[in-house]
Structures are given as C-alpha cells and as structure tokens.
Amino acid sequence: MRILITGGAGFIGANLVERLLQLPQVEKVRVLDNLATGSLDNIKEFREHPKFEFLEGDIRSYETCLKACEGMDRISHQAALGSVPRSINDPLTSNAVNVTGTLNVFTAAKESGIKRIVYAASSSTYGDHPGLPKVEDKIGNPLSPYAVTKYVNELYARVYANLYGLELIGLRYFNIFGPKQNPKGPYAAVIPLFIQAVLNNEPPTMNGDGETSRDFTYVANAVLANELALFTEDKAAVNQVYNIACGEQTTLNRLFEEIKQIAGSDLAPKYGPERMGDVRHSLADITKAAEGLQYRPATSIFDGLKPTFEWYRKQHHFAYS
The missing domain is CATH 3.90.25.10 (UDP-galactose 4-epimerase, domain 1)
Incomplete structure (x- = not known):
C-alpha cells in the first residue's frame, strides 16, 4: 500500500506519517506540503526513512496534485488552511486552498485511478445548529468562511462518490491537539x-x-481514525462523514x-x-464512528x-x- 498524505508536514499530518511508517502493509508514504503552515521540523526524523518521500508543492496547482498521485494507492488529504479568524481576515486564500485545492486532489485521484480518499473535515460545519451533542446529519448555517469551505469539501465528496465511484471518508475533527501543533502566530490553537x-x-x-466549551481531542485519536478509515474493507463505512472526538x-x-x-x-x-x-x-456524538469505523478514542x-x-x-x- 502506497499512501499520499497531503499536508503531511503539518501537525496532524506529521503525526499520521509517523504511524503509517510503522505499519508493515505500508510500502511508501509520500508527503505533499507547501510548508505554508507545516514545517520541515515536523518530518525531519523521517527524511532518511526508506519508505518516506517528501514532495514540496501546493494543492492549488492541479499539475502538482497529479504528480503527487503518481503510483499511489490511497490518499489522506490533510492539507488545508485552518483557523476561523484567518478565514474571516482573508476568505479568498482560505477558499483557494480548502475548496480549489481539495477539488484538485479529488480530481487528480480520479484521473490517477485512486479510489480511496480520507479527508479532513471539520466540526465547524455544524455552524449555528444548537443541538448538543453534534450528530452528523444535523448541521446548521456556517458561521465563518472556513466553515463554508469545509462543508463544500463534504458536498464535493458526495458528488464525486456518486459520479465517479470514488470511496471518500470525511473525518470531522473536533479541536485536535498534541505534539507538533504550532504555538506561534496569530492563529495558534x-x-x-x-x-x-x-x-x-x-x-x-x-x-x-x-x-x-470544546470537545478537545488528542492527536493520537485523529491518527487512529485516519488509519481505520484508510484501511477499512467495510463497504458501508465509505462515502460517509464521521465525528472524530472524545465525546x-x-x-x-x-x-x-x-x-x-x-x-x-x-x-x-x-x-x-x-x-x-x-x-x-x-460536543460530539461519536456513535457513528464507533459503529462504522470501530473508532474508540484511545486517549482522553x-x-x-x-x-x-x-x-x-x-x-x-x-x-x-
């Protein structure tokens, strides 16, 4: 299994790289990252690993996405421009990265014959829906440009699954934290x-x-969810969106x-x-992820x-x- 991780030099991506390199069924891990919010420091320990490859590039370039998909079997799409305040201050860039970039990744996967894509979705998609805990099929109106972009990703995933037969799994992250998360800058978590x-x-x-209040979720739980989603053989589990949190x-x-x-x-x-x-x-309801992916948060x-x-x-x- 050869896996492309977009945004693999970022916080969640780099933690995922570490895990996937440990798995015997993984033959290669290729990271695509433009280092805008990611860092070479996050992946320096893997640079000499025989199964690791780094490609510096931007998902806003379709040609770059096609190149990154060459010879790959599955994709973990973590690349995004996070942060609600950043999207309010600069909605154009958030849209270009999160919407156009994601569409490039999905389309390049389709053209390259890659069926399975696990992509980072967001709890921001719940918007102004007042219900707690948050259940996947009950969302409100988005409250920020960032939330709009992450919801659009889910809409494109549904359309691409229906039109092109792709297997897409969205993971709605709830406030992921842990080692390698950048503490600097105006948009730090x-x-x-x-x-x-x-x-x-x-x-x-x-x-x-x-x-x-937030449903803070340790990064090992997000990594586990990605692993389960990348390798599930349950056909009912694909083309779904799941809350990834601790509840x-x-x-x-x-x-x-x-x-x-x-x-x-x-x-x-x-x-x-x-x-x-x-x-x-x-606050997340994680019942669907438990049933569909056998996800159980490992760390409180x-x-x-x-x-x-x-x-x-x-x-x-x-x-x-």
Missing part, C-alpha cells in the same frame, strides 16, 4: 497558547468568560486549570472579548495534555537554552 503562556509565566487572554466537554477555564496543575503554576488568565465566528459550545483530553505539555516544554527549553 488554544492549547498551545495556554501551554506557552504557562511556560513563559505570562497570563493568557481567554476569549469571553472562559465558559466556552467529552471541557470549558476553557477547566482546561487552563488542568494545564496549570501539570505545570505547577498559579497564573491567573485575563479575559477578553468573544471571538467573532466562534461557536459557544461544542487529560491524559493527552501531559505528553503535549512535555513536548512543548522540551521545545521551549531548546528555544531558550
């Missing part, structure tokens, strides 16, 4: 920001009152308390305004926070030593 704040002994600023709700205040406890810190956060385009509460949020904190602490040590 909340857990790296909180950990960096504690390591720097600087109070983080929370959006709103800190009672916003647990954690507020930002509780999250920060846990990080402080791990760090032995007594920092108090600052509170700022609510963030535009954000959903107040998010609180078990995942410890190795995540240790990884950032080591990076922080190197940055400041």
